[in-house]
Amino acid sequence: MPHLPTADIACPYCGETITLVVDDSAGDQRYVEDCHVCCRPIEVRVSVDDDGMVAVDAWGQDEA
Template sequence: METTAEYTCAYCGEPNLTFIDLSAGGQQSYVEDCQVCCRPNILYIRVDEETLEIEIDTEYEG
């Protein structure tokens, strides 16, 4: 099951939309390029498995 969530780019501060695979577990991390400045962000995703509430933290890659 997939859903979308918004995160803020660690470089330019612009909001971005990403797809979250809810079946991949409660804690996930991966790299995704910003849709505005094209720089790579490391996304740390936490999914509350009861409420399916999503929290995303970002940091610079490198």
């Protein structure tokens, strides 16, 4: 079974670097994941381009 890609992001609340495991088989997606350090909700957007490259954006729920 192939390994899922990971992405290191900085929590928009506490600033700690956390590692997200990304399920790229679902294509583009948007979801909420709690910070593993401070437990606050982080909005996550995963984009998969035509070549299969994964990009991850993350921001706090209080950001526009």
